[in-house]
Amino acid sequence: MGLDVWLKGLIAVYFVLDNIKNSDLSIKLKVVFIKEVMVDGIDNEGISDIVGAVGGETSLDPSCLGEIEVNGNFAVVEVEENKVERLVDELDGSKVGSSNVNVSQIQDSDRKKIRSIRNYIVEKNRLVEMERKEEMREHEKSIRNLSGKERQNKGKTILHLSGKDRGESLEGYKVKFMRNRKGEKLPETEISVSDLVMLSKKDPLRDDNPTGTVIQKTNYSITVAFKEKPPSFLYGKNIRMDLYVNDITYQRMKDAINKMIGSDFNSDLRDIIIGIQSPKERGKTDIEKWFNEELNYSQRKAVARALESEDFHLIHGPPGTGKTTTAIEVIEQAISRGKKVLVTADSNIAVDNILDFLLNEGVNAVRVGHPARVTPKLRKNTLDSLIRDLNEYKESQKAREKAFSLKEKQENYTHPSGRYRRGMSDKKIKNLAEENKGSRGVSPKKIKEMAKWIKLNEEIDKLFEKSDKLRDKAVKKVLENSDVICTTNSTAGTELIEQMDFDILVIDEATQATEPSCLIPITHANKVIMAGDHKQLPPTVKNPKAKKEGLTETLFEKLACKHPYTKDLLETQYRMNEEIMKFPSKEFYNGKLKPHPSVKNHTLKDLDLELERIEKTLRKLLNPENPTIFLDTSNLNAPERTRKDSTSKENPKEAKIAKNITEEYIKAKINQENIAIIAPYDDQVDLIDRKLNYDDLEIKTVDGFQGREKEIIVISLTRSNESNEIGFLKDLRRLNVSLTRSKRKLIVIGDSSTLRKNRTYKRLIDYIKNQNGYYRI
Numbered sequence: 001m002g003l004d005v006w007l008k009g010l011i012a013v014y015f016v017l018d019n020i021k022n023s024d025l026s027i028k029l030k031v032v033f034i035k036e037v038m039v040d041g042i043d044n045e046g047i048s049d050i051v052g053a054v055g056g057e058t059s060l061d062p063s064c065l066g067e068i069e070v071n072g073n074f075a076v077v078e079v080e081e082n083k084v085e086r087l088v089d090e091l092d093g094s095k096v097g098s099s100n101v102n103v104s105q106i107q108d109s110d111r112k113k114i115r116s117i118r119n120y121i122v123e124k125n126r127l128v129e130m131e132r133k134e135e136m137r138e139h140e141k142s143i144r145n146l147s148g149k150e151r152q153n154k155g156k157t158i159l160h161l162s163g164k165d166r167g168e169s170l171e172g173y174k175v176k177f178m179r180n181r182k183g184e185k186l187p188e189t190e191i192s193v194s195d196l197v198m199l200s201k202k203d204p205l206r207d208d209n210p211t212g213t214v215i216q217k218t219n220y221s222i223t224v225a226f227k228e229k230p231p232s233f234l235y236g237k238n239i240r241m242d243l244y245v246n247d248i249t250y251q252r253m254k255d256a257i258n259k260m261i262g263s264d265f266n267s268d269l270r271d272i273i274i275g276i277q278s279p280k281e282r283g284k285t286d287i288e289k290w291f292n293e294e295l296n297y298s299q300r301k302a303v304a305r306a307l308e309s310e311d312f313h314l315i316h317g318p319p320g321t322g323k324t325t326t327a328i329e330v331i332e333q334a335i336s337r338g339k340k341v342l343v344t345a346d347s348n349i350a351v352d353n354i355l356d357f358l359l360n361e362g363v364n365a366v367r368v369g370h371p372a373r374v375t376p377k378l379r380k381n382t383l384d385s386l387i388r389d390l391n392e393y394k395e396s397q398k399a400r401e402k403a404f405s406l407k408e409k410q411e412n413y414t415h416p417s418g419r420y421r422r423g424m425s426d427k428k429i430k431n432l433a434e435e436n437k438g439s440r441g442v443s444p445k446k447i448k449e450m451a452k453w454i455k456l457n458e459e460i461d462k463l464f465e466k467s468d469k470l471r472d473k474a475v476k477k478v479l480e481n482s483d484v485i486c487t488t489n490s491t492a493g494t495e496l497i498e499q500m501d502f503d504i505l506v507i508d509e510a511t512q513a514t515e516p517s518c519l520i521p522i523t524h525a526n527k528v529i530m531a532g533d534h535k536q537l538p539p540t541v542k543n544p545k546a547k548k549e550g551l552t553e554t555l556f557e558k559l560a561c562k563h564p565y566t567k568d569l570l571e572t573q574y575r576m577n578e579e580i581m582k583f584p585s586k587e588f589y590n591g592k593l594k595p596h597p598s599v600k601n602h603t604l605k606d607l608d609l610e611l612e613r614i615e616k617t618l619r620k621l622l623n624p625e626n627p628t629i630f631l632d633t634s635n636l637n638a639p640e641r642t643r644k645d646s647t648s649k650e651n652p653k654e655a656k657i658a659k660n661i662t663e664e665y666i667k668a669k670i671n672q673e674n675i676a677i678i679a680p681y682d683d684q685v686d687l688i689d690r691k692l693n694y695d696d697l698e699i700k701t702v703d704g705f706q707g708r709e710k711e712i713i714v715i716s717l718t719r720s721n722e723s724n725e726i727g728f729l730k731d732l733r734r735l736n737v738s739l740t741r742s743k744r745k746l747i748v749i750g751d752s753s754t755l756r757k758n759r760t761y762k763r764l765i766d767y768i769k770n771q772n773g774y775y776r777i
């Protein structure tokens with residue numbers, strides 16, 4: 001038996017059956033030390049592409065490879081140790097399939113770390129994909145289960161449209177859609193400016209139907225911008241428009257997750273996110289000048305500590321404590337230290353809110369995003385608008401216009417299609433034309449025409465290329481000259497800022513964004529400051545399994561729990577009367593909230609109500625000097641009910657009470673804009689909404705009212721049943737949001753016998769009783 005042994009390390013063992021000659025069995029045992037290399041930058045390539053690349057691009061035999069594990073855009077490949085150097089040398093920078101890859105050896109000490117990164121990437125991609133599929137499923141289900149007409153009645157579809165070409169602009173190729181019948185108004189619809197829509201002719205489920213963004217809407221027309229040239233069927237009749245799912249955000253989340261393995265991601269930030277490293281010790285920052293002199297102690301402390309931190313800092317801002325105000329000071333201080341700042345939030349509204357603050361402070365900020373999704377008054381600050389003033393952009397437009405006019409001219413000549421081309425190359429056609437010759441049965445005249453077409457085409461291509469380059473230059477100029485770039489988390493994944501790096505990223509409303517969503521801007525950042533409140537509602541996740549498995553746990557919350565010292569609590573609130581504040585402060589913020597003196601004792605009394613107009617029996621209840629009221633319906637027999645096919649709840653008697661209270665206040669000359677009615681359930685909101693008809697009165701779900709405030713808030717808790725079920729009222733973050741929206745008066749309507757079974761609700765009722773605000777009806 002011949003035995004060869006290399007005993008450098010005992011990792012892989014090959015048994016090679018050797019010299020099998022009749023019964024003379026010889027076993028050659030070869031022990032090979034195996035190393036791992038990382039192949040980073042693959043796109044859709046798989047194991048066979050990697051094996052193929054080793055065979056094709058290197059001088060190695062692929063049999064030197066062991067196990068290959070592909071994850072997203074990287075792969076970990078086992079290789080015989082003595083081949084590692086050659087593999088890295090020869091494959092690094094070359095191609096695997098159609099991707100250029102970086103190849104590096106994985107050091108033994110890095111192996112554990114890489115496993116953690118790999119697990120994180122696989123896990124987060126899985127959750128994002130679950131959620132993406134859920135959204136698609138919901139959309140498809142609705143299209144399958146409802147007729148076009150039914151969807152139109154629900155405001156999700158518009159039927160019988162016909163498109164008109166409205167040319168090309170920065171927003172893309174524009175098509176204006178109107179009803180087939182001239183002059184017919186559009187039906188009432190949810191589809192509005194900035195929505196993504198899908199257009200179809202016969203089958204709204206075809207996956208090649210074009211999608212675009214609504215850029216303008218009137219009573220008679222909707223104009224949509226398409227990124228790609230739209231198909232001509234849109235200019236026919238009976239086109240259908242459906243509200244669609246925005247898939248690009250999911251793609252960007254996955255791209256950001258996959259980037260965590262490569263050099264594109266700051267490794268300290270990555271390791272903290274993944275949980276294998278702790279945030280670093282802070283430096284020391286002296287702040288000589290405050291941009292906002294009114295900042296209170298806890299806000300100043302948070303600003304200083306945010307500037308001092310090396311990697312992550314969290315500003316925990318309970319309701320009305322000035323999270324955004326504090327974040328603005330951080331940004332201004334950072335700019336004054338010569339830093340470049342990226343500011344994001346999950347929603348366009350939140351980005352516009354912080355941009356508005358910044359512009360009022362005179363900060364040089366630009367908004368990146370589709371102008372249709374930006375508040376009209378801020379549109380002049382969008383990138384699209386700012387580049388228009390630059391010569392580069394003007395030149396780019398000129399080149400584009402010229403290209404289009406050449407395209408028109410081109411139509412006069414014969415297109416070198418298969419029929420006339422007959423296998424001839426462009427060069428050959430041009431040569432023949434110069435020599436005034438025909439060929440392959442094509443006349444010299446046709447050859448000349450085709451040559452002209454080809455030359456024009458070359459000119460057009462050059463013009464488009466020039467136009468794109470000039471436009472890119474203009475974009476770069478605006479972005480480089482701005483101190484701050486504001487955009488949504490999702491749009492931080494746009495190619496416009498792909499190459500940019502920022503010293504500091506500020507994410508506002510960070511507890512409303514999923515972790516994968518925050519990763520998109522973090523790929524550009526060296527340090528991250530997040531403002532949010534994890535005691536309020538988390539981001540909405542539709543897939544119940546993804547929710548259960550952690551997609552609602554935000555990065556803010558994860559870091560706040562794991563590294564509490566990275567977090568500063570803002571303690572002074574500028575919204576609620578002290579009596580309204582006390583209960584949520586005790587329950588959710590360890591009693592740390594303090595009312596600013598300007599709000600501590602404010603009540604409805606300051607608003608000059610005409611109380612004599614309020615019905616006598618209700619005067620005590622609506623008493624302006626009493627800030628918190630609980631109206632108990634337990635003696636009233638006011639049960640909840642469930643609509644057919646609905647998972648939501650409604651409570652007609654509570655709806656009636658909410659209506660009466662609100663109308664009494666309106667009678668007493670409270671401005672409608674100062675009141676809101678909120679309820680945890682959609683169906684209850686809908687029921688109340690149908691009972692009241694005031695233009696400026698807001699009736700919203702609790703979730704939809706997060707981040708907002710009113711002088712008076714009426715809450716209808718809705719649940720009332722024999723089994724004392726309170727459903728998703730059990731999520732106390734929802735209770736926290738409900739109780740912290742009002743400035744001067746909070747009226748809670750609910751059935752104490754159902755609610756009291758939950759200890760927190762019981763304490764709430766007892767607290768209001770103690771404040772003399774409890775009434776049984």
Ligand SMILES: Nc1ncnc2c1ncn2[C@@H]1O[C@H](COP(=O)(O)OP(=O)(O)OP(=O)(O)O)[C@@H](O)[C@H]1O
Pocket residue numbers: 294295296299317318319320321322323324325326574707708
């Ligand atoms: N130091 C301060 N002095 C005076 N007013 C302040 C101060 N800080 C914040 N405010 C005021 O408090 C209000 C809430 O501030 P801001 O919008 O920054 O809070 P927020 O925490 O982001 O709000 P929300 O809880 O609604 O998300 C604003 O009207 C703001 O001007």
